[in-house]
Amino acid sequence: MDAPVLVLNANFEPLNVCSTRRAVGLLVAGRAEMLLNGRCYVHTVRLTYPRPSIIRLGHMVKRPRPRVRLTKREIFRRDGFACQYCGARAHRLTIDHVVPRHRGGDHSWSNLVTACAACNLRKGGRTLLEAHMVLLRPVHEPHASASYLFAGHLPENQAWLPYLEGW
Numbered sequence: 001m002d003a004p005v006l007v008l009n010a011n012f013e014p015l016n017v018c019s020t021r022r023a024v025g026l027l028v029a030g031r032a033e034m035l036l037n038g039r040c041y042v043h044t045v046r047l048t049y050p051r052p053s054i055i056r057l058g059h060m061v062k063r064p065r066p067r068v069r070l071t072k073r074e075i076f077r078r079d080g081f082a083c084q085y086c087g088a089r090a091h092r093l094t095i096d097h098v099v100p101r102h103r104g105g106d107h108s109w110s111n112l113v114t115a116c117a118a119c120n121l122r123k124g125g126r127t128l129l130e131a132h133m134v135l136l137r138p139v140h141e142p143h144a145s146a147s148y149l150f151a152g153h154l155p156e157n158q159a160w161l162p163y164l165e166g167w
């Protein structure tokens with residue numbers, strides 16, 4: 001009952017992922033329809049329900065355009081889990097402030113990059129110019145497309161892909 005279910009807005013925009021339990025609750029309450037069912041069935045006390053994989057809400061949920069949360073994990077993911085100075089996919093990755101904090105660097109997508117421990121140590125508290133280092137590519141906030149936001153669920157839920165593309 002904890003298996004993830006993709007929830008679409010009334011206009012088919014992917015909204016979030018909820019548990020099977022919550023999705024069945026929405027279906028039973030008539031607040032959502034099932035777009036795709038998983039292969040099994042859910043048995044409740046009184047009913048047998050096809051296990052949902054994707055549901056669509058009957059009403060429109062208004063919300064601001066989603067953004068990718070600025071976290072260490074999301075920075076690593078944006079950078080392909082590779083050091084942005086040497087390209088190494090090191091085991092021990094760190095976060096580096098391109099412009100050091102004590103030099104006015106902020107906590108933002110364009111100032112935080114993935115760095116291996118060696119590059120981070122080499123750069124120290126210096127700017128790129130001072131350290132004679134360059135970034136492999138410019139960094140910026142990742143576009144919060146549905147495929148990006150829900151990428152973690154795709155290996156197990158390939159059937160979601162057509163519903164995520166284009167959002």
Ligand SMILES: [Zn+2]
Binds near residue numbers: 084120
């Ligand atoms: Zn490195």
